[in-house]
Amino acid sequence: MNSELDSMAINLANWDERAPAHAASPGYAVERFLADPGFLSQVIRFDVPRLGDLAGVRGIHLQCHIGTDTVSLARLGARMTGLDFSPAAIREARRLAAATSSDVGFVESDVYSALEVVPAGEFDLVFTGVGALCWLPDIRRWAEVVESLLRPGGRLFLREGHPMMWAMDERITDRLELAFPYFEVPEPLVWDDADTYVPTDVQLAHSVTHSWNHGIGEIITTLLDRGLTLTQFVEHDSVPWEAFPGRMEQTTLDEWRLADRPERLAHSYTLQAVKPSWAGS
Template sequence: MTDDYRVLNKAKWDERAPAHAASPDYAVTRFVSDPEFLSEVVRFDQPLLGDIRGLRGVHLQCHIGTDTISLARLGARMTGLDFSSAALTQARTLTEKTRTPVDFVESDVYDAVSALGAAQFDLVFTGIGALCWIPSIDHWAQTVAGLLRPGGRLFLREGHPMLAVSSDLQAVASGRAIDETRTDRPTVGYPYFEIPEPMVFSDGTTYVETDTEFTQLVTHEWNHGLGEVVTALLDHGMTITGLVEHRSVPWEALPGQMTREANGEWRLTEHPERLPLSYTLQARRQLAGGE
């Protein structure tokens, strides 16, 4: 596989990072004005995340750092890692304005162990909307295990792979018109399981409120089945400690079919029990002797 996906995807995120930082949806001004403010994503995660005070953590694919800073405000000693230099410029600016002690490192996620060192972290945090940008979930799991100290913990919340197979969702992502006659229910039209070749989309929009017109449109993306994620972690010496499927997701993934809740999450308006929209998976790196 070539590295074309990295070049294309990095160009997209480099262009969108300043627009995201300026958008009210990322609430950058609130972070600056309120030292106790947390991102909606981390607030949702808190009940399962628990007490992370004193832990050394790394946030993989951290983007502009709002979730990373939120984790630091909960007491973890955080490092953020991302391949987008433009995103990290915004993240570093925000840490300076908020006086938050977070380090940010520019690196592809697969190179994280080389960039940060092996077995250095108590916590690996991967936020929602990250795994679709990587082609191999096995390689990702190897990276997670390599970063963690024995007994260290992975916390992953991600869009559910069943949501990603919805043809309505992918129509939005690729700029195609949604079938207006099928707004009553999502339909399955894209791979559930990881495949070698990427899904290629051309999209001039983004998921936050902005007036910016983008020129970097093409992205390469992959889906990873839930069983594939679990198996990859087990294969690399991780023990699964929790798996919860959620009926909500932090963006309007299926326009015309969703309602926004008070916590900022979106759920299906009708019969939300039909489709899991996100999941939280937790795992620990095994101690010496496989304990």
């Protein structure tokens, strides 16, 4: 087994364990999805003005986890498919879709193998949400998959944690310190943490994870190299979770930002890019 497959197996064990804990946590608000047919996930609510009209749009959500963002996009009118490498996450996502009578399909695959389980060139929208890209070792291969999935004229919609924020050490509480790579490097960052990022009493037995950072320039350049046209890039001073515990304040949009001079740090970003309408013609 090569190092990339080792990392994938390690991360899969972690996410298979996280999935049921997240589905039961108030952090993912599954009960609110069941109670309110109009409820949208926190991540999707933030970007509704940028998503635009999704009525009839055929979309795929890469690294969909337990499907709350996927179902939210469907509630905005899109015809969605969710894709994730964790069978436990796919089970939870299918339960959510069934319980909410959402016409959403879910398929099990890692991102790099997506074209083995879904058709190429048939999606109007490829969506990727917060906290996804850091689990991929090679951003160039990701961009190849995105471009291949999109139909001519289709768009990528990406909301992610900013690589500058990912490079900060959240454990240091008296200052902001760049402690981890900003640019993509071959070797993963190795973490060992039995907790997760939403409220739960579960302590993870498979607590080790491997992750990678990808610089903004690397992400944009790989998309441009695949022929996509960048149509929006917005940096935000907030993220959907308390990334620096004890040092952040909650905003009116249920986001979190540094309580002390948040303008110092780009916390997250929204990026959109379009595949040219003539592509493949």
